[in-house]
Amino acid sequence: MSPSTLDKSFPVSWWELHRDAKALAWRLMSAQPFKGIIAITRGGLVPAAIIARELEVRLIDTLCIASYDDRSQGDAQVLKRIPGDGTGWLIVDDLVDTGSTARVVREMLPKAHFATIYAKPAGRPLVDTFVTEVSQDTWILFPWDTDMQAVPPLIKR
Ligand SMILES: O=P(O)(O)OC[C@H]1O[C@H](OP(=O)(O)OP(=O)(O)O)[C@H](O)[C@@H]1O
Ligand SMILES: O=c1[nH]c(=O)c2nc[nH]c2[nH]1
Numbered sequence: 478m479s480p481s482t483l484d485k486s487f488p489v490s491w492w493e494l495h496r497d498a499k500a501l502a503w504r505l506m507s508a509q510p511f512k513g514i515i516a517i518t519r520g521g522l523v524p525a526a527i528i529a530r531e532l533e534v535r536l537i538d539t540l541c542i543a544s545y546d547d548r549s550q551g552d553a554q555v556l557k558r559i560p561g562d563g564t565g566w567l568i569v570d571d572l573v574d575t576g577s578t579a580r581v582v583r584e585m586l587p588k589a590h591f592a593t594i595y596a597k598p599a600g601r602p603l604v605d606t607f608v609t610e611v612s613q614d615t616w617i618l619f620p621w622d623t624d625m626q627a628v629p630p631l632i633k634r
């Protein structure tokens with residue numbers, strides 16, 4: 478999705494992220510047990526830590542994929558792979574948007590359970606479990622990408 482069409486934003490605070498990651502852990506309870514968690518870096522790292530704590534998972538690995546530079550999407554670059562087909566593993570990412578990252582992940586680890594906290598409609602069919610859907614023209618603002626700042630009063634905008 479091109480940045481100009483992303484006219485809505487969906488800011489997520491640390492507290493909300495923690496709450497939503499715990500909600501994802503609740504949903505994953507019925508898909509247990511998992512051999513371990515594979516976090517899709519970097520966005521999946523914090524959600525994976527919260528889910529690992531809730532599900533008592535101690536074996537954590539990373540699949541390192543980068544496709545966005547700020548809001549501009551490029552080809553998904555795989556920087557580190559995982560051997561095997563993913564049998565028994567839980568894959569965690571922060572969100573699925575166009576589904577391009579998820580498609581690469583699915584191709585590499587077709588037997589794993591793929592979970593994200595947030596999902597946009599284009600990527601939603603690629604995810605086994607998620608918590609909250611947002612529209613395709615929404616940009617999710619994660620707490621690690623944002624900071625508190627002053628804003629002018631409504632009357633001066
Ligand atoms: O469904 P898609 O359109 O592929 O978008 C979703 C992916 O984009 C973001 O990662 P990004 O490539 O920005 O890297 P990061 O996790 O290091 O921020 C996000 O963390 C997902 O992995
Ligand atoms: O912070 C982010 N918010 C998003 O909505 C998004 N989509 C792809 N990659 C993303 N990163």
Ligand SMILES: [Mg+2]
Pocket residue numbers: 517518519520521542570578
């Ligand atoms: Mg990512």
